[in-house]
Amino acid sequence: MRLNFPARQYPLPKTDHRKSMTRKTTILLAFIALKFLLQYVLILPSYDLHRDEYLHLDQADHLAWGYMSVPPVTSWIALIIKTLGNSVFWVRFFPALCGALTILVVWKTVEALRGSLYACVLAATCTLFSALLRLNQLFQPNSVDVLCWTTLYYFLVKYIQTRSPKWLYGIAVVFAFGFLNKYNVAFLVIGVLPAILLTEHRVLFLNRHLYFALLLAIVLISPNIIWQYQNDFPVFHHMKELSERQLVNVSRADFFKEQFIYFIGALLVIVPGFYALLFYKPFGKYKLFFFSIVFTLVVFTLLRAKGYYAIGIYPIYIAFGAVFVAERLKSVWLRAAFIIIPITIFIPVSRVAFPNKTPKEIVDGSGRYKRAGLLRWEDGKDHEIPQDFADMLGWEELAGKVDAAYAQSPDPESTLVLCDNYGQAGAINYYSRKNVNAVTFNADYVNWFDLSKKYKHVVRVKNAWEREAEIKETAPLFNNYSITDSVTTPYSRERGATIFLFVNAKVDINARISREIQEEKW
Incomplete structure:
Protein backbone atom coordinates (compact mmCIF):
# COMPACT_ATOMS: atom_id res chain seq x y z
CA MET A 1 0.00 0.00 0.00
CA ALA A 353 30.44 76.55 -4.55
CA PHE A 354 32.38 75.11 -7.49
CA PRO A 355 34.35 76.58 -10.41
CA ASN A 356 31.85 75.12 -12.86
CA LYS A 357 30.99 78.49 -14.42
CA THR A 358 33.22 80.91 -16.28
CA PRO A 359 34.36 84.02 -14.40
CA LYS A 360 32.14 86.13 -16.68
CA GLU A 361 29.09 84.02 -15.77
CA ILE A 362 29.98 84.41 -12.08
CA VAL A 363 30.20 88.19 -12.37
CA ASP A 364 26.89 88.34 -14.25
CA GLY A 365 25.23 86.31 -11.48
CA SER A 366 27.23 87.80 -8.62
CA GLY A 367 24.15 88.33 -6.44
CA ARG A 368 23.86 84.72 -5.37
CA TYR A 369 27.61 84.55 -4.67
CA LYS A 370 27.45 87.70 -2.56
CA ARG A 371 24.47 86.40 -0.56
CA ALA A 372 26.44 83.24 0.17
CA GLY A 373 29.40 85.33 1.35
CA LEU A 374 31.66 83.83 -1.30
CA LEU A 375 32.89 87.15 -2.69
CA ARG A 376 34.59 88.06 0.56
CA TRP A 377 38.32 87.45 0.44
CA GLU A 378 40.79 86.99 3.26
CA ASP A 379 41.37 90.78 3.25
CA GLY A 380 37.81 91.16 4.55
CA LYS A 381 36.56 92.86 1.36
CA ASP A 382 34.18 91.76 -1.39
CA HIS A 383 35.61 91.15 -4.88
CA GLU A 384 34.25 90.24 -8.31
CA ILE A 385 34.60 86.45 -8.01
CA PRO A 386 35.42 84.09 -5.10
CA GLN A 387 39.05 84.20 -4.01
CA ASP A 388 39.70 80.51 -4.65
CA PHE A 389 38.43 80.88 -8.22
CA ALA A 390 40.57 84.00 -8.81
CA ASP A 391 43.51 81.93 -7.56
CA MET A 392 42.89 79.42 -10.38
CA LEU A 393 43.26 81.85 -13.29
CA GLY A 394 46.13 83.27 -15.34
CA TRP A 395 48.88 80.90 -14.27
CA GLU A 396 49.49 79.14 -17.56
CA GLU A 397 49.47 82.51 -19.35
CA LEU A 398 52.06 83.81 -16.87
CA ALA A 399 54.33 80.81 -17.39
CA GLY A 400 54.18 81.14 -21.18
CA LYS A 401 55.09 84.83 -21.06
CA VAL A 402 57.93 84.20 -18.61
CA ASP A 403 59.26 81.53 -20.97
CA ALA A 404 59.25 84.11 -23.76
CA ALA A 405 61.16 86.63 -21.59
CA TYR A 406 63.60 83.92 -20.51
CA ALA A 407 64.30 83.07 -24.17
CA GLN A 408 65.13 86.74 -24.85
CA SER A 409 67.87 86.75 -22.23
CA PRO A 410 71.44 86.98 -23.64
CA ASP A 411 72.35 83.94 -21.55
CA PRO A 412 69.43 81.93 -20.14
CA GLU A 413 71.77 79.71 -18.11
CA SER A 414 72.86 82.70 -16.03
CA THR A 415 69.34 84.15 -15.77
CA LEU A 416 67.41 84.15 -12.50
CA VAL A 417 63.61 84.03 -12.61
CA LEU A 418 62.49 85.90 -9.50
CA CYS A 419 58.81 86.22 -8.54
CA ASP A 420 56.79 88.12 -5.97
CA ASN A 421 54.94 85.17 -4.46
CA TYR A 422 54.92 81.39 -4.27
CA GLY A 423 51.94 81.06 -6.61
CA GLN A 424 53.82 82.76 -9.42
CA ALA A 425 57.01 80.74 -8.87
CA GLY A 426 55.20 77.41 -8.54
CA ALA A 427 52.99 77.98 -11.57
CA ILE A 428 55.96 78.94 -13.75
CA ASN A 429 57.81 75.81 -12.66
CA TYR A 430 54.74 73.67 -13.37
CA TYR A 431 53.84 75.01 -16.82
CA SER A 432 57.23 76.17 -18.13
CA ARG A 433 58.48 74.62 -21.38
CA LYS A 434 61.99 75.98 -20.75
CA ASN A 435 62.63 74.10 -17.49
CA VAL A 436 62.75 77.43 -15.71
CA ASN A 437 63.57 77.25 -12.01
CA ALA A 438 61.56 80.18 -10.70
CA VAL A 439 62.02 81.27 -7.09
CA THR A 440 60.80 83.93 -4.69
CA PHE A 441 61.65 85.22 -1.23
CA ASN A 442 58.12 84.14 -0.26
CA ALA A 443 57.30 80.89 1.59
CA ASP A 444 59.56 77.84 1.19
CA TYR A 445 61.17 79.15 -1.98
CA VAL A 446 63.50 81.25 0.15
CA ASN A 447 65.33 77.95 0.86
CA TRP A 448 65.37 76.81 -2.77
CA PHE A 449 67.67 79.33 -4.48
CA ASP A 450 70.44 77.69 -6.50
CA LEU A 451 73.41 79.92 -5.71
CA SER A 452 75.86 77.56 -7.42
CA LYS A 453 75.06 79.52 -10.59
CA LYS A 454 76.50 82.96 -11.24
CA TYR A 455 73.57 85.17 -12.19
CA LYS A 456 73.99 88.09 -14.58
CA HIS A 457 70.40 88.60 -15.77
CA VAL A 458 67.00 88.52 -14.07
CA VAL A 459 63.49 87.85 -15.30
CA ARG A 460 61.39 89.60 -12.67
CA VAL A 461 57.68 89.00 -12.08
CA LYS A 462 56.22 91.88 -10.12
CA ASN A 463 52.73 92.69 -8.89
CA ALA A 464 50.99 95.32 -11.04
CA TRP A 465 50.76 98.01 -8.34
CA GLU A 466 54.54 97.83 -7.75
CA ARG A 467 55.64 98.30 -11.37
CA GLU A 468 57.03 101.83 -10.98
CA ALA A 469 58.70 101.02 -7.69
CA GLU A 470 60.45 98.05 -9.32
CA ILE A 471 61.79 100.21 -12.13
CA LYS A 472 63.08 102.78 -9.65
CA GLU A 473 64.65 100.20 -7.34
CA THR A 474 66.07 97.57 -9.71
CA ALA A 475 66.75 99.23 -13.08
CA PRO A 476 69.86 101.13 -11.80
CA LEU A 477 71.48 97.78 -10.94
CA PHE A 478 71.55 96.67 -14.60
CA ASN A 479 72.80 98.07 -17.89
CA ASN A 480 69.44 97.58 -19.55
CA TYR A 481 65.90 96.49 -18.88
CA SER A 482 62.57 96.03 -20.67
CA ILE A 483 58.99 95.21 -19.81
CA THR A 484 58.29 92.12 -21.89
CA ASP A 485 54.64 91.46 -21.02
CA SER A 486 52.01 91.20 -18.31
CA VAL A 487 49.16 88.91 -17.23
CA THR A 488 45.90 89.86 -18.93
CA THR A 489 43.54 87.04 -17.91
CA PRO A 490 40.32 88.71 -16.70
CA TYR A 491 39.42 88.30 -13.01
CA SER A 492 42.73 86.59 -12.24
CA ARG A 493 44.21 87.57 -8.91
CA GLU A 494 47.50 87.96 -10.80
CA ARG A 495 46.03 90.18 -13.50
CA GLY A 496 48.46 92.95 -14.33
CA ALA A 497 51.49 91.13 -12.93
CA THR A 498 54.37 92.57 -14.94
CA ILE A 499 57.30 90.65 -16.44
CA PHE A 500 60.63 92.51 -16.56
CA LEU A 501 63.87 91.43 -18.20
CA PHE A 502 66.93 92.99 -16.54
CA VAL A 503 70.21 92.26 -18.35
CA ASN A 504 73.93 92.65 -17.57
CA ALA A 505 74.03 93.30 -13.86
CA LYS A 506 76.33 96.02 -12.53
CA VAL A 507 76.42 94.40 -9.09
CA ASP A 508 76.97 90.93 -7.66
CA ILE A 509 73.46 89.45 -7.94
CA ASN A 510 74.37 86.34 -5.93
CA ALA A 511 75.64 88.44 -3.01
CA ARG A 512 72.46 90.53 -2.96
CA ILE A 513 70.33 87.36 -3.05
CA SER A 514 72.26 85.91 -0.11
CA ARG A 515 71.62 89.04 1.94
CA GLU A 516 67.92 89.01 1.04
CA ILE A 517 67.63 85.35 2.04
CA GLN A 518 69.23 85.97 5.42
CA GLU A 519 67.02 89.00 6.07
CA GLU A 520 63.89 87.05 5.12
CA LYS A 521 64.84 84.11 7.34
CA TRP A 522 65.68 86.45 10.19
Missing part, protein backbone atom coordinates in the same frame (compact mmCIF):
# COMPACT_ATOMS: atom_id res chain seq x y z
CA ARG A 2 1.33 3.38 -0.98
CA LEU A 3 1.30 5.95 1.76
CA ASN A 4 0.85 9.60 0.77
CA PHE A 5 2.58 11.75 3.37
CA PRO A 6 2.03 15.45 3.14
CA ALA A 7 4.94 17.33 1.66
CA ARG A 8 7.34 18.53 4.30
CA GLN A 9 7.14 22.29 4.82
CA TYR A 10 10.62 23.77 4.91
CA PRO A 11 11.05 27.35 6.09
CA LEU A 12 11.92 29.86 3.38
CA PRO A 13 15.68 30.18 3.10
CA LYS A 14 17.21 33.27 4.64
CA THR A 15 18.93 35.79 2.42
CA ASP A 16 22.34 34.45 1.63
CA HIS A 17 24.98 36.32 3.64
CA ARG A 18 27.33 36.45 0.69
CA LYS A 19 24.70 38.02 -1.54
CA SER A 20 23.95 40.57 1.16
CA MET A 21 27.63 41.47 1.47
CA THR A 22 28.01 41.66 -2.31
CA ARG A 23 25.04 44.01 -2.51
CA LYS A 24 26.50 46.18 0.24
CA THR A 25 29.91 46.28 -1.40
CA THR A 26 28.39 47.13 -4.78
CA ILE A 27 26.51 50.09 -3.30
CA LEU A 28 29.63 51.31 -1.51
CA LEU A 29 31.69 51.08 -4.69
CA ALA A 30 28.98 52.99 -6.54
CA PHE A 31 29.30 55.85 -4.03
CA ILE A 32 33.07 55.85 -4.42
CA ALA A 33 32.80 55.87 -8.24
CA LEU A 34 30.31 58.74 -8.08
CA LYS A 35 32.66 60.61 -5.75
CA PHE A 36 35.52 60.41 -8.26
CA LEU A 37 33.23 61.38 -11.13
CA LEU A 38 31.88 64.48 -9.39
CA GLN A 39 35.35 65.64 -8.38
CA TYR A 40 36.30 65.91 -12.06
CA VAL A 41 33.06 67.19 -13.61
CA LEU A 42 32.37 69.97 -11.09
CA ILE A 43 35.29 72.03 -12.37
CA LEU A 44 35.65 73.59 -15.81
CA PRO A 45 38.82 72.60 -17.69
CA SER A 46 39.44 76.29 -18.40
CA TYR A 47 40.52 76.82 -14.78
CA ASP A 48 44.17 76.27 -13.88
CA LEU A 49 45.33 74.68 -10.66
CA HIS A 50 45.07 76.69 -7.44
CA ARG A 51 48.04 78.83 -6.33
CA ASP A 52 48.62 76.66 -3.23
CA GLU A 53 48.80 73.50 -5.34
CA TYR A 54 51.84 74.76 -7.24
CA LEU A 55 53.80 75.25 -4.03
CA HIS A 56 52.93 71.75 -2.83
CA LEU A 57 53.87 70.23 -6.19
CA ASP A 58 57.26 71.97 -6.11
CA GLN A 59 57.96 70.38 -2.73
CA ALA A 60 58.48 67.08 -4.56
CA ASP A 61 61.82 68.48 -5.77
CA HIS A 62 62.85 69.63 -2.30
CA LEU A 63 62.02 66.76 0.06
CA ALA A 64 62.50 67.57 3.73
CA TRP A 65 60.98 66.72 7.12
CA GLY A 66 59.22 70.05 7.19
CA TYR A 67 58.39 73.27 5.39
CA MET A 68 57.57 76.79 6.48
CA SER A 69 53.81 76.32 6.25
CA VAL A 70 53.19 72.55 6.28
CA PRO A 71 54.74 69.28 7.48
CA PRO A 72 56.13 66.76 4.92
CA VAL A 73 53.24 64.42 3.93
CA THR A 74 52.04 66.67 1.10
CA SER A 75 55.52 66.55 -0.44
CA TRP A 76 55.43 62.74 -0.38
CA ILE A 77 52.17 62.72 -2.30
CA ALA A 78 53.59 65.36 -4.68
CA LEU A 79 56.50 63.02 -5.40
CA ILE A 80 54.06 60.23 -6.30
CA ILE A 81 52.17 62.64 -8.58
CA LYS A 82 55.42 63.65 -10.25
CA THR A 83 56.38 60.00 -10.74
CA LEU A 84 53.00 59.41 -12.41
CA GLY A 85 53.57 62.27 -14.86
CA ASN A 86 52.55 65.40 -12.91
CA SER A 87 49.38 65.83 -14.98
CA VAL A 88 46.30 67.68 -13.77
CA PHE A 89 44.46 64.34 -13.67
CA TRP A 90 46.81 62.97 -10.98
CA VAL A 91 46.93 66.26 -9.10
CA ARG A 92 43.16 66.02 -8.67
CA PHE A 93 43.11 62.25 -8.18
CA PHE A 94 44.71 62.13 -4.74
CA PRO A 95 42.42 64.64 -3.01
CA ALA A 96 39.50 62.75 -4.56
CA LEU A 97 40.97 59.49 -3.24
CA CYS A 98 41.11 60.95 0.28
CA GLY A 99 37.46 61.96 -0.06
CA ALA A 100 36.51 58.47 -1.23
CA LEU A 101 38.37 56.93 1.72
CA THR A 102 36.55 59.31 4.06
CA ILE A 103 33.23 57.94 2.76
CA LEU A 104 34.58 54.42 3.31
CA VAL A 105 35.53 55.17 6.93
CA VAL A 106 32.12 56.73 7.61
CA TRP A 107 30.49 53.61 6.11
CA LYS A 108 32.64 51.34 8.32
CA THR A 109 31.74 53.46 11.36
CA VAL A 110 28.03 52.93 10.67
CA GLU A 111 28.66 49.20 10.43
CA ALA A 112 30.62 49.28 13.70
CA LEU A 113 27.62 50.98 15.34
CA ARG A 114 25.39 48.15 14.07
CA GLY A 115 23.71 50.38 11.55
CA SER A 116 21.57 48.95 8.75
CA LEU A 117 22.29 49.13 5.04
CA TYR A 118 19.93 52.10 4.87
CA ALA A 119 21.97 53.84 7.58
CA CYS A 120 25.14 53.23 5.53
CA VAL A 121 23.53 54.68 2.41
CA LEU A 122 22.18 57.68 4.33
CA ALA A 123 25.59 58.41 5.87
CA ALA A 124 27.39 58.00 2.54
CA THR A 125 24.90 60.33 0.81
CA CYS A 126 25.29 63.04 3.46
CA THR A 127 29.08 62.76 3.35
CA LEU A 128 29.24 62.79 -0.43
CA PHE A 129 26.97 65.79 -1.02
CA SER A 130 28.77 68.18 1.30
CA ALA A 131 31.60 70.69 1.39
CA LEU A 132 33.99 67.79 0.97
CA LEU A 133 33.29 67.85 -2.77
CA ARG A 134 34.85 71.31 -2.91
CA LEU A 135 37.61 70.54 -0.41
CA ASN A 136 38.61 67.39 -2.29
CA GLN A 137 39.09 69.30 -5.55
CA LEU A 138 42.33 70.91 -4.40
CA PHE A 139 45.73 69.32 -3.78
CA GLN A 140 46.24 70.69 -0.30
CA PRO A 141 46.78 69.08 3.12
CA ASN A 142 43.07 69.54 3.95
CA SER A 143 41.79 66.36 2.27
CA VAL A 144 44.26 64.16 4.16
CA ASP A 145 43.46 66.13 7.32
CA VAL A 146 39.73 65.34 7.14
CA LEU A 147 40.48 61.68 6.41
CA CYS A 148 42.76 61.48 9.45
CA TRP A 149 40.20 63.15 11.75
CA THR A 150 37.52 60.72 10.60
CA THR A 151 39.80 57.68 10.94
CA LEU A 152 40.95 58.71 14.41
CA TYR A 153 37.35 59.01 15.59
CA TYR A 154 36.54 55.64 14.01
CA PHE A 155 39.46 53.98 15.80
CA LEU A 156 38.25 55.54 19.06
CA VAL A 157 34.81 54.00 18.47
CA LYS A 158 36.45 50.60 17.91
CA TYR A 159 38.53 50.96 21.07
CA ILE A 160 35.45 51.82 23.14
CA GLN A 161 33.73 48.72 21.77
CA THR A 162 36.59 46.25 22.17
CA ARG A 163 39.06 47.74 24.66
CA SER A 164 41.72 46.19 22.46
CA PRO A 165 45.09 48.00 22.73
CA LYS A 166 45.64 47.65 18.97
CA TRP A 167 43.19 50.50 18.41
CA LEU A 168 45.22 52.77 20.70
CA TYR A 169 48.30 52.06 18.61
CA GLY A 170 46.24 52.61 15.48
CA ILE A 171 45.19 55.99 16.87
CA ALA A 172 48.84 56.82 17.52
CA VAL A 173 49.88 55.97 13.95
CA VAL A 174 47.00 57.89 12.35
CA PHE A 175 47.61 60.87 14.61
CA ALA A 176 51.29 60.90 13.68
CA PHE A 177 50.48 60.71 9.97
CA GLY A 178 47.88 63.45 10.39
CA PHE A 179 50.35 65.60 12.34
CA LEU A 180 52.99 65.13 9.63
CA ASN A 181 50.34 66.26 7.16
CA LYS A 182 48.88 69.27 9.00
CA TYR A 183 49.21 70.40 12.60
CA ASN A 184 45.47 71.02 12.68
CA VAL A 185 44.88 67.44 13.88
CA ALA A 186 46.23 68.49 17.30
CA PHE A 187 42.89 70.25 17.89
CA LEU A 188 41.15 66.88 17.73
CA VAL A 189 43.25 65.73 20.68
CA ILE A 190 42.59 69.01 22.50
CA GLY A 191 38.88 68.27 22.20
CA VAL A 192 38.97 64.55 22.98
CA LEU A 193 41.16 64.50 26.11
CA PRO A 194 38.92 66.63 28.37
CA ALA A 195 35.89 64.84 26.94
CA ILE A 196 37.35 61.52 28.12
CA LEU A 197 37.88 62.99 31.59
CA LEU A 198 34.17 63.88 31.80
CA THR A 199 33.00 60.31 31.14
CA GLU A 200 33.55 56.83 32.50
CA HIS A 201 36.32 56.40 29.95
CA ARG A 202 38.66 58.37 32.21
CA VAL A 203 40.03 54.99 33.32
CA LEU A 204 41.84 55.01 29.99
CA PHE A 205 44.48 57.18 31.65
CA LEU A 206 45.35 54.20 33.87
CA ASN A 207 46.00 52.00 30.84
CA ARG A 208 49.74 51.57 30.20
CA HIS A 209 49.08 50.99 26.49
CA LEU A 210 47.90 54.60 26.22
CA TYR A 211 51.37 55.79 27.19
CA PHE A 212 53.12 53.30 24.94
CA ALA A 213 50.91 54.55 22.10
CA LEU A 214 51.76 58.15 23.04
CA LEU A 215 55.45 57.26 22.93
CA LEU A 216 54.97 55.69 19.49
CA ALA A 217 53.30 58.86 18.23
CA ILE A 218 56.13 61.03 19.57
CA VAL A 219 58.74 58.83 17.89
CA LEU A 220 56.89 59.02 14.56
CA ILE A 221 56.54 62.81 14.58
CA SER A 222 59.98 63.49 16.04
CA PRO A 223 61.74 64.02 12.66
CA ASN A 224 59.45 66.98 12.01
CA ILE A 225 59.90 68.33 15.55
CA ILE A 226 63.68 68.11 15.13
CA TRP A 227 63.41 69.88 11.77
CA GLN A 228 61.34 72.63 13.38
CA TYR A 229 63.97 73.04 16.10
CA GLN A 230 66.83 73.14 13.61
CA ASN A 231 65.03 75.82 11.60
CA ASP A 232 63.99 77.98 14.58
CA PHE A 233 60.37 76.76 14.52
CA PRO A 234 59.09 78.46 11.34
CA VAL A 235 55.62 77.14 12.15
CA PHE A 236 55.30 79.80 14.86
CA HIS A 237 56.37 82.51 12.43
CA HIS A 238 53.81 81.20 9.93
CA MET A 239 51.05 81.14 12.57
CA LYS A 240 51.91 84.70 13.66
CA GLU A 241 51.83 85.92 10.07
CA LEU A 242 48.57 84.06 9.45
CA SER A 243 47.01 85.59 12.54
CA GLU A 244 48.08 89.12 11.62
CA ARG A 245 47.15 89.01 7.93
CA GLN A 246 44.20 86.64 7.66
CA LEU A 247 42.69 85.42 10.93
CA VAL A 248 42.30 88.98 12.17
CA ASN A 249 39.65 89.37 9.45
CA VAL A 250 37.80 86.20 10.49
CA SER A 251 34.52 86.82 12.27
CA ARG A 252 33.53 84.36 14.98
CA ALA A 253 29.93 84.66 13.81
CA ASP A 254 31.04 83.76 10.27
CA PHE A 255 32.91 80.75 11.67
CA PHE A 256 29.68 79.30 13.07
CA LYS A 257 27.72 80.28 9.98
CA GLU A 258 30.17 78.32 7.84
CA GLN A 259 29.79 75.25 10.06
CA PHE A 260 26.12 75.08 9.05
CA ILE A 261 26.87 75.70 5.38
CA TYR A 262 29.53 73.01 4.99
CA PHE A 263 27.14 70.15 5.81
CA ILE A 264 23.81 71.88 5.37
CA GLY A 265 22.28 68.88 3.60
CA ALA A 266 23.30 66.62 6.46
CA LEU A 267 21.84 68.69 9.31
CA LEU A 268 18.78 66.41 9.46
CA VAL A 269 21.20 63.65 10.40
CA ILE A 270 23.89 65.50 12.38
CA VAL A 271 21.51 67.25 14.80
CA PRO A 272 19.67 64.02 15.74
CA GLY A 273 23.12 62.49 16.14
CA PHE A 274 23.99 65.05 18.84
CA TYR A 275 20.71 64.27 20.60
CA ALA A 276 21.39 60.53 20.36
CA LEU A 277 24.84 60.88 21.91
CA LEU A 278 23.21 62.40 24.99
CA PHE A 279 19.93 60.50 25.31
CA TYR A 280 19.91 57.36 23.08
CA LYS A 281 20.71 54.45 25.38
CA PRO A 282 22.67 52.33 22.84
CA PHE A 283 25.00 55.32 22.37
CA GLY A 284 25.56 55.81 26.10
CA LYS A 285 29.21 54.78 25.97
CA TYR A 286 29.92 57.25 23.14
CA LYS A 287 28.85 60.36 25.07
CA LEU A 288 32.42 61.65 25.04
CA PHE A 289 31.95 62.45 21.33
CA PHE A 290 29.36 65.09 22.25
CA PHE A 291 31.70 66.80 24.70
CA SER A 292 34.59 66.49 22.28
CA ILE A 293 32.97 68.58 19.55
CA VAL A 294 32.01 71.24 22.10
CA PHE A 295 35.58 71.60 23.34
CA THR A 296 37.06 71.59 19.84
CA LEU A 297 34.69 74.22 18.48
CA VAL A 298 35.24 76.46 21.52
CA VAL A 299 39.02 76.37 20.98
CA PHE A 300 38.66 77.06 17.26
CA THR A 301 36.36 79.99 18.03
CA LEU A 302 38.68 81.52 20.61
CA LEU A 303 41.57 81.35 18.14
CA ARG A 304 39.49 82.89 15.33
CA ALA A 305 40.12 79.87 13.16
CA LYS A 306 38.96 79.74 9.56
CA GLY A 307 35.72 77.84 9.18
CA TYR A 308 37.15 75.01 7.09
CA TYR A 309 39.64 74.07 9.84
CA ALA A 310 36.73 72.30 11.58
CA ILE A 311 35.41 70.32 8.60
CA GLY A 312 37.11 67.13 9.78
CA ILE A 313 34.90 67.04 12.87
CA TYR A 314 31.62 66.26 11.15
CA PRO A 315 31.80 63.01 9.14
CA ILE A 316 31.86 60.89 12.30
CA TYR A 317 28.73 62.64 13.60
CA ILE A 318 27.02 61.90 10.30
CA ALA A 319 27.65 58.22 11.06
CA PHE A 320 26.13 58.48 14.55
CA GLY A 321 23.15 60.43 13.25
CA ALA A 322 22.52 58.07 10.35
CA VAL A 323 22.35 55.04 12.66
CA PHE A 324 19.95 56.81 15.02
CA VAL A 325 17.71 58.19 12.25
CA ALA A 326 17.59 54.85 10.44
CA GLU A 327 16.46 53.19 13.66
CA ARG A 328 13.67 55.72 14.12
CA LEU A 329 12.40 56.06 10.55
CA LYS A 330 9.96 53.31 9.60
CA SER A 331 8.10 55.01 6.77
CA VAL A 332 9.48 54.25 3.32
CA TRP A 333 8.58 57.77 2.22
CA LEU A 334 10.43 59.40 5.09
CA ARG A 335 13.43 57.20 4.46
CA ALA A 336 13.43 58.23 0.82
CA ALA A 337 13.04 61.90 1.81
CA PHE A 338 16.11 61.78 4.07
CA ILE A 339 18.15 60.46 1.13
CA ILE A 340 16.75 62.99 -1.33
CA ILE A 341 17.11 66.08 0.88
CA PRO A 342 20.96 66.25 0.85
CA ILE A 343 20.95 65.82 -2.92
CA THR A 344 18.22 68.44 -3.41
CA ILE A 345 20.03 70.98 -1.23
CA PHE A 346 23.31 70.27 -2.98
CA ILE A 347 21.94 71.24 -6.41
CA PRO A 348 21.62 75.01 -5.73
CA VAL A 349 24.80 74.95 -3.63
CA SER A 350 26.70 73.44 -6.56
CA ARG A 351 25.80 76.50 -8.64
CA VAL A 352 28.00 78.75 -6.48
